[in-house]
Amino acid sequence: MIGRTPTLLAAWLLLVGLAAQSTANAAGDAKHPQAVDWSFGGPFGTYDRSALRRGFQVYKEVCASCHGLNQIAFRNLAQPGGPEFSEAEVKAIAAEYEVTDGPDDYGDMFERPALPKDRLIEPYPNQKAARAANGGSYPPDLSLITKARSGGPDYIHALLTGYEDAPEGVEMRAGLYYNPYMPGGKIAMPAPLLEDLVEYGDGTSATVEQMSLDVTHFLNWTAEPELEARKKTGTMVLIYLTIFAGLLYFSMRRIWADQH
Ligand code: HEC
Numbered sequence: 001m002i003g004r005t006p007t008l009l010a011a012w013l014l015l016v017g018l019a020a021q022s023t024a025n026a027a028g029d030a031k032h033p034q035a036v037d038w039s040f041g042g043p044f045g046t047y048d049r050s051a052l053r054r055g056f057q058v059y060k061e062v063c064a065s066c067h068g069l070n071q072i073a074f075r076n077l078a079q080p081g082g083p084e085f086s087e088a089e090v091k092a093i094a095a096e097y098e099v100t101d102g103p104d105d106y107g108d109m110f111e112r113p114a115l116p117k118d119r120l121i122e123p124y125p126n127q128k129a130a131r132a133a134n135g136g137s138y139p140p141d142l143s144l145i146t147k148a149r150s151g152g153p154d155y156i157h158a159l160l161t162g163y164e165d166a167p168e169g170v171e172m173r174a175g176l177y178y179n180p181y182m183p184g185g186k187i188a189m190p191a192p193l194l195e196d197l198v199e200y201g202d203g204t205s206a207t208v209e210q211m212s213l214d215v216t217h218f219l220n221w222t223a224e225p226e227l228e229a230r231k232k233t234g235t236m237v238l239i240y241l242t243i244f245a246g247l248l249y250f251s252m253r254r255i256w257a258d259q260h
Helices: 004-028 049-061 074-078 087-095 127-133 152-161 208-223 227-255
Strands: 098-101 110-113
Touching: 049 208, 074 087, 152 208
Parallel strands: none
Antiparallel strands: 098 110
16 A cells, blocks of 8 residues: 555656646747737727728638638628728629529529628538648638637738748658648648739738738738727726716715815
């Protein structure tokens, strides 16, 4: 009995040690993303309309061929607090796509141009098709990606701009790319951004850095479309509480002024 206690203790220590080791690896092997000074950060942050519009363009022209955005309908692009395209612009954007609708009176499905009420068009009909087209890896839906990854928008931005040649001794299987920001360092997405891949309508120069900032700005909006309203409410509540505290203070002074 006495002889077994140290063995148990040693086994327990070993287990704790192993657990600590594995969490250290999980947290420690990816490069830490540099912090970006996003306009939507801080208690009074707002989205930059131009960045959101440029970011949508990058999503539409580059990312949308592999990634869906299934939480977003075309009409959301016109709502306050977002890219705020006009109704006419949204109609025109939607009309570039075809959706399957129906059944009609004869029971047949039919194709029609997309309408503002439709959701953005998925790149693949299902997950299997998506994997088949991407060497077995699934390009995740990007609607909530800035919330779904630790590091949020900083991580997405760092990932998009962080591709490097694999260091000496790191074995890369075909179809995997080295990216130190990805946990494990290997990602099945080829670097999606190249200089001047899109042509911005507002004359902004389309560097990899700029496109990465813009598309991440846009993806933060898809994950948090209510951010501006939420921050505005927070500010109003703070102002209200401050005024209320002031009133309370002065009325208490008056009420108690005669008491000595
Ligand atoms: C050619 C197809 C393709 C294109 C284009 C593409 N991606 Fe990907 N993306 C993938 C695949 C495949 C994965 C899954 C990678 C993996 O799991 O290793 C992925 C993964 C991701 C991830 C998740 C990384 C993680 O932490 O798991 C993000 C974020 C992402 N892509 C953003 C983008 C953005 C933004 C664009 C446009 C600028 C884009 N992708 C363009 C194929 C693509």
